[in-house]
Structure formats: structure tokens, C-alpha cells
Amino acid sequence: MQDVVQWLKDNGNLKIIDEALDVELEIPHVAYVEVKKEDSRPILFTNPVNKAKGIEYDMPVLMNIFANKALTEKIFGKHPDAVAEGIEELLKLKPPKTFKAKLAMIPKLFSLKNVFPKRLKFRGECQEIIIPKEEVDLDKLPILKTWEEDGGPFITMGQVYTQSLDGEMQNLGMYRLQQYDKNRLGMHWQIHKDASHFFDQYQKAGKKMPVTVAIGGDPLYIWCGQAPMPHGMFEMLLYGFVRNKNAQLVKSITNDIHIPRDVDIVIEGFVDPELTEIEGPFGDHTGYYTLKEPFPVMDVETITMKKNPVFAATVVGKPPLEDKYMGWATERVFLPMLKPMAPDLIDYNMPENGVFHNLIMAKMKTLYEGHAMQFMHAFWGVGQMSFVKHALFVGEDAPDLEESEALTKHILNRLSPENVFITKGIVDHLDHSSAKQFVGGKLGVDATGEEVEEGVETLLTDSELLEKIQEINANVLELKQYFTETKNPVCVISVNKKKSQLKMIKKLKVLKEHIKVLIIVDKANNDIEDLYMLVWRVVNNIDASRDVVLEPFIAVDATNKGEVDGFEREWPGDTFCTKSVLDDLQKKGLIDIDEKFIKEFGLLPFT
Ligand SMILES: Cc1cc2nc3c(=O)[nH]c(=O)nc-3n(C[C@H](O)[C@H](O)[C@H](O)COP(=O)(O)O)c2cc1C
Structure with missing residues (x-):
């Protein structure tokens, strides 16, 4: 990732902060404030410390890698729409009829060979340094504690590589990892996610599950980790497709899991299928704390790294944050993959203030009565789309989905109790509003029709x-x-x-x-x-x-x-910054915010 730092200097307007700053609250607060600004910048913190533990780390912390749309596009090397076009072309591939069409198809098919990850026989740069089990000490990594009420420090940009019990399927998922002590990490793979399904297999078989966590390397690995690829499809295929270059993987030292050769830090270990430990609380990307809950735990076997590693991290909380830009790219890239199940879908938008799964707006061509409802059910039934709580559908005459004001007016002019549809389904693991965890209400609005006739009778001031x-x-x-x-x-x-x-x-x-x-x-x-x-x-x-x-x-x-x-679950609190930390950072000139900014983004509590 040293190369990535140079690349960000050249292409991403990288901000460098040399002041010694605490991994507890200070660094996360600076990054949190920065990424809420328009045209925010990535930041390298060259002197992370932990004041409470008396540690000075020997590697920098890199944050806000996906700081804005332009930088996200540069990381991809192309507009995410161009990736989507490539996927759409592939999905529509038909046997060529003429010799000329056959010739035209050759380069396309040839480039597909770059999709498959390559397993290298030698060690990678990420294994230049190998720390044996007896010397493993997670305290040597600048792991951040983002929020005051977090249950501890968390690795927030860990690429978690796992494989199925029979070794046939590989997976990369981005899950946060709580540091419990010098050699144990909490595995926050939520119940609907691929690594959790693999874990079930190991649990049934009574076998320890190997896990390798990578940090850093090409930022596209990070994006791939959060991409909602269908179950069983290794995210490194998507990497190869976007880069048009095979991902180059090397074998972990203590297990069979393969990881990209150029990541900065690798944490290998095993998860005991019989053991769980309380994970959290953690101020999450919903803008609320997720509450304490038992999750599996990894015992670290070894840590390997590059000679000069950089520790990549992100901060989650209330929007807008870095996941706005990662989510934007995901939304664009996955549009063609939704079309086979919803062929008359024109476009969709998941605004970051709807924390993605809480709100989706979709534009479609309606061909028959109930068409929008059919698509709502399709969305609520497939993969991670099924977490969506509220789905608003508009017809092809609606304004662009990103023109939020015009679109809202369009919907409100078509809204009536008759076209609001309420049902139930699965909800995101983190959803706090449903009476029962994992199952809750779904709301769909079919605004694909004509304007309603009746408006408000008497409008008052x-x-x-x-x-x-x-x-x-x-x-x-x-x-x-x-x-x-x-x-x-x-x-x-x-x-x-x-x-x-x-x-x-x-x-x-x-x-x-x-x-x-x-x-x-x-x-x-x-x-x-x-x-x-x-x-x-x-x-x-x-x-x-x-x-x-x-x-x-x-x-x-x-x-x-x-x-x-009559609500019986615990209702979580909002994620709030710590006022004394903000004040201190402001005094040092490391952030520059005013009361308006603080209120606008709900940084501190108010009445
Ligand atoms: C910053 C960030 C943090 C995330 N943390 C978690 C997490 O702790 N647990 C989880 O299950 N998903 C988390 N996700 C979402 C997953 O990465 C995403 O659902 C991904 O598609 C899961 O991959 P999988 O389907 O291969 O399991 C996070 C996403 C982002 C962008």
C-alpha cells in the first residue's frame, strides 16, 4: 500500500497529518468530519498513538480512501457505469451467427480469461515479514476505537477471506472485527452473509474454520469485499473483471486460504465453531450503535506483512460517509444484474441517507397492472436486496432518480393510500426498528401511475x-x-x-x-x-x-x-462524537467546523 499512498498523493489530493493523534476517537473524528465535506480528501495519519495504552505505532493509518465520487472512479480506472455496461454485454452474449460476429467476439472472450484469480506458487509481498504465533500482538496494529461507547477497538476495513468446508467456494466479505486482546478477534459476519453460511458448515461438522483477514493493497479489494455478489461467486472474479487483470493470490502461511499478494497486513487464524463472545456495541453505518450480541471468535495463528505496511481503516456512523461513494459504485455496477429478474427496470437509486437498504427508488416501464408490486416482491426476495425496507417505484416519465426534489414531487403527486403496499419480510441484521430481529415491515409505493385527483382540501400555514x-x-x-x-x-x-x-x-x-x-x-x-x-x-x-x-x-x-x-427490544442510541475531542481537534486546527455543521450532520446531541 506504499504504492497506494503515492498514488493517492498523485491522484487523490491526499492530506497528510503528521501530528501524533490517538487511535481512540481522535483519528476517527478527524476522518469523520472530513468525509462529510463536499470534495472531501483521503487522509494519511503518519503518527498514530494510543495514549491510554502508551503505544506509538510504527505504521501510518490511511482513511477515506473512497473520499469522493471522482476518486472512486479513479480507483476503478473507469466510470462504474462502464463496468455495468461490460456486465450487461456479457449477460446478453449470444452465439455469433456470422464469421464477422465470431471474430468480433474473440477479444471479449479473450479478456474473460483475466477474470479468474491466479494462484501463485511463491510468497507474496504481504509475507515479507512473518510474525509467529508466540509473538502475535494485535496491539502493534493501530486499530481504531471510533466512538466513545464502542465495546473496544475494531478493524473496520478488514477483507475477510473464507472458504466453504469442502474448499470449493471462496469468499471475500468486508466485516468489522473487534479486537478482544493480543490474539483474538470477533468475527462480525451477519447471519445472512456468506461467511456465516460457511461457518454453519464448519459448526455442523465440528471443525475449526480457517479465516484470513487482509488489510490494504489495491483499494478495489476493499470495494469488492462489500460488493453483494451472489452466494458462491468469489469477489475476486469481479476484481478481475473490473481491472481486466487476474487477481494474483498467494497461499496463507497457516491455512489454505488464498489472499492477494500485495495487501499490507495479513492476519491468519482459526475460528472455533463452539465458541462465541459478546461483540459490540459499535457505532455503525446506520448512524446508531449496534447492540451487544454473541459472534464467533478467531484465534490468531500468525500475522504477516509488507516491510512498510499502511493500516487502512474507515469510519462508519451517520451519513454521508465513505460508504456513500462505495455504495454509489455498487449501485451502478449491479444494475445489470438486477435486470434479469426485473427486465423492465430502467434504473434504481439507493441514497446514502437511506443507509442503502432502508430506501430504494426505482424507475421502471410498466406493462400491466401490479407490475411495480411484482418488482417489489422480486427485490424483497433476492440476495441483499431483500434487506430493503422501503421501495418507491416510479414510471418512465419520472424525473431522473438523482433529482431528489423533482422526484419527490413526482411521487407525492401520485401518492394515495391505495398505492401504498405494506408487507413483511427479512430485514438487515442491524435493523433496530422491527419488533423481532431479522423480520420486519416492508413498504412499497407504486407511483408509476397517473397523478391523483384529490389534493389537500384546505392548506393551512x-x-x-x-x-x-x-x-x-x-x-x-x-x-x-x-x-x-x-x-x-x-x-x-x-x-x-x-x-x-x-x-x-x-x-x-x-x-x-x-x-x-x-x-x-x-x-x-x-x-x-x-x-x-x-x-x-x-x-x-x-x-x-x-x-x-x-x-x-x-x-x-x-x-x-x-x-x-409495547416494544420489547433495546432501542439503540445515535452515534455522537465526543465534544471534548472535537473541541481539542478544532483548537489544534485539525478540523474546521462550526455549530451549523455540527447540527446539520447530528455530530452532537441536541434538544
Ligand atoms: C464499511 C463497511 C463495514 C461493513 N461491516 C460489516 C459487518 O461488520 N458485518 C457484515 O456482515 N457486513 C458488513 N458490511 C457489509 C458487507 O461487507 C456486505 O454485505 C458484503 O456484500 C458481504 O459479503 P458476503 O455476501 O460475501 O458475505 C460492511 C460494509 C461496509 C462498506
Whole structure:
């Protein structure tokens, strides 16, 4: 990754911070603030330290590698749409009919030989240094603790390489890894993920599972690790396809798993199928802490590395963050792979403030009644798309999916309780809103049709409407109406919640002529003027099967749930920065933020 550092200097406007900064909170806070800026930059921290443990590390920490769209595109070496085009071409490949067509196909087929990873017989640069088991000490790696309430330090950009029990299938997944002590890591592969399926096989067979974790190397490995490849397809095939160059793999020293030769650091070990340990809490990419839960544990056998390794890491929390740019590329590249099951799909968009799986907008050509519903079911039934909680479908006449304001108006003009569809399905392992972990509500909106005829009967001003609502419920504190020029203005209210909001919604029936869509959020930590973060909050906080009602109007209870709602799971807290750390970094000139920035992105709690 030394080469990557040089490459980022040349191509990515790399920022270098030489000041000694703590791996606990300080480094993550600097990176967190940076990546929220427009045109944010990758950062190399050359002097990471751990003040509490008295450690000065001998390798730098590299963060925000995917700092913006332009850099992500440069990492790919082409626009992700171009990768998608290549995939689409492959999927549509037909036997050539003429000699000329046969000739034209040769280069395409020839380039396919580059897709398959090559297993090298010799050792890789990543094995220049080999640390034997007795000397393994994970404290020598600058592993970050991002958030104050994190259960410990976590490797956040680990490429986790695993294989099936019979060795036939290989997998690369990006899963976070909690450092427990000098030689044990928690394996946070969630229940629906490939490594978890492999783990089940080892567990049934009562055999130890080999795992190799790699850090660094070509940034495209990192992207491949998070790519939702179908089960059984090794992500290194995708690497070869994008690069048009075989991934070059070398064998791990203590197991049979092969890893890219040029990664910076390799941690090899075995997972005991009988043992789990509490993992977390961890401030996650949902912007909430994921709660403590048992996960398998890896005993480290050896660590190998390059002579001058660089430790790659990322910070997750509230959007926008680095996963915005990785997710953008994923969304583009995977479009052609969705088309075989949804052939009239034109495009889709998963905005980062919907933390990807919480919100999808899709544009399609509708050929028959119920077509959009058919696609919703298809999405909810396939691979990682099935985690999607809320799916909004528009027709081919809709604005571009990235034009969020025009698109929202288009949807609101077509919205009616009749075309809102609520069902249940599997939800992301991290979803906190469903009554039961793993299964929850799904909401689909079919806005592919014509504009609705009926709009709001009598539109009131915000203050008039607030007054009328407060006469019914004094716990409503603020109100703002959005998109009042559409058939379905969205009325957002913030409350000081004392009771279940569903009861209040019923009482608001008398205001039916003034309200078409009502969204309720807690007053604490929500700014009703900040639409970007409101979307983030609402789609995170609701289980549509419980929190969305269609009578007397469309109403969404996006407040935090608890006893008054009959909610029995623990409700997690938001990820917040530590104020003293932000203040200190600001004083040192390492970040430059103001109150507006802090509130806009929910960096600190507010009431
Ligand atoms: C920064 C980042 C951190 C992630 N952490 C985890 C994690 O801890 N556990 C997990 O199961 N998935 C995590 N993911 C998502 C997986 O990488 C993603 O679902 C991937 O497709 C899984 O690969 P698999 O299908 O081969 O298991 C993370 C993604 C990103 C971008």
C-alpha cells in the first residue's frame, strides 16, 4: 500500500497529518468530519498513538480512501457505469451467427480469461515479514476505537477471506472485527452473509474454520469485499473483471486460504465453531450503535506483512460517509444484474441517507397492472436486496432518480393510500426498528401511475396547523410542511413523546382536510428543518407494519420506540462524537467546523 499512498498523493489530493493523534476517537473524528465535506480528501495519519495504552505505532493509518465520487472512479480506472455496461454485454452474449460476429467476439472472450484469480506458487509481498504465533500482538496494529461507547477497538476495513468446508467456494466479505486482546478477534459476519453460511458448515461438522483477514493493497479489494455478489461467486472474479487483470493470490502461511499478494497486513487464524463472545456495541453505518450480541471468535495463528505496511481503516456512523461513494459504485455496477429478474427496470437509486437498504427508488416501464408490486416482491426476495425496507417505484416519465426534489414531487403527486403496499419480510441484521430481529415491515409505493385527483382540501400555514394540532395534543412542539405545492404535502411534527403516537394520529382525524401525509419524530436530536437527516431518521426508525397507518391519512410514526409502544427490544442510541475531542481537534486546527455543521450532520446531541 506504499504504492497506494503515492498514488493517492498523485491522484487523490491526499492530506497528510503528521501530528501524533490517538487511535481512540481522535483519528476517527478527524476522518469523520472530513468525509462529510463536499470534495472531501483521503487522509494519511503518519503518527498514530494510543495514549491510554502508551503505544506509538510504527505504521501510518490511511482513511477515506473512497473520499469522493471522482476518486472512486479513479480507483476503478473507469466510470462504474462502464463496468455495468461490460456486465450487461456479457449477460446478453449470444452465439455469433456470422464469421464477422465470431471474430468480433474473440477479444471479449479473450479478456474473460483475466477474470479468474491466479494462484501463485511463491510468497507474496504481504509475507515479507512473518510474525509467529508466540509473538502475535494485535496491539502493534493501530486499530481504531471510533466512538466513545464502542465495546473496544475494531478493524473496520478488514477483507475477510473464507472458504466453504469442502474448499470449493471462496469468499471475500468486508466485516468489522473487534479486537478482544493480543490474539483474538470477533468475527462480525451477519447471519445472512456468506461467511456465516460457511461457518454453519464448519459448526455442523465440528471443525475449526480457517479465516484470513487482509488489510490494504489495491483499494478495489476493499470495494469488492462489500460488493453483494451472489452466494458462491468469489469477489475476486469481479476484481478481475473490473481491472481486466487476474487477481494474483498467494497461499496463507497457516491455512489454505488464498489472499492477494500485495495487501499490507495479513492476519491468519482459526475460528472455533463452539465458541462465541459478546461483540459490540459499535457505532455503525446506520448512524446508531449496534447492540451487544454473541459472534464467533478467531484465534490468531500468525500475522504477516509488507516491510512498510499502511493500516487502512474507515469510519462508519451517520451519513454521508465513505460508504456513500462505495455504495454509489455498487449501485451502478449491479444494475445489470438486477435486470434479469426485473427486465423492465430502467434504473434504481439507493441514497446514502437511506443507509442503502432502508430506501430504494426505482424507475421502471410498466406493462400491466401490479407490475411495480411484482418488482417489489422480486427485490424483497433476492440476495441483499431483500434487506430493503422501503421501495418507491416510479414510471418512465419520472424525473431522473438523482433529482431528489423533482422526484419527490413526482411521487407525492401520485401518492394515495391505495398505492401504498405494506408487507413483511427479512430485514438487515442491524435493523433496530422491527419488533423481532431479522423480520420486519416492508413498504412499497407504486407511483408509476397517473397523478391523483384529490389534493389537500384546505392548506393551512405551519403556525395555523401547529396551533390546531397543539389544541389536540400539547406534546407536539414544532411543525413544518414540505412540498405544499403537491397533491400530498408532507407535514413533519416533532413531539415530546409520552404515549404511543398511534393514538394521537387517530385523534387528529378532525384535521383530515388539512393533512395528507404526517410524519412524527422526537424533538430530541431531530431538526425538522433538516430534510436530509429527517429522511435518515424516518427510514431507520420505522417498521412499516407497525408504524405506518393509512387512515385517517397517511401517517408515519418515526419516533424512537419503547415501553409505551409495547416494544420489547433495546432501542439503540445515535452515534455522537465526543465534544471534548472535537473541541481539542478544532483548537489544534485539525478540523474546521462550526455549530451549523455540527447540527446539520447530528455530530452532537441536541434538544
Ligand atoms: C464499511 C463497511 C463495514 C461493513 N461491516 C460489516 C459487518 O461488520 N458485518 C457484515 O456482515 N457486513 C458488513 N458490511 C457489509 C458487507 O461487507 C456486505 O454485505 C458484503 O456484500 C458481504 O459479503 P458476503 O455476501 O460475501 O458475505 C460492511 C460494509 C461496509 C462498506
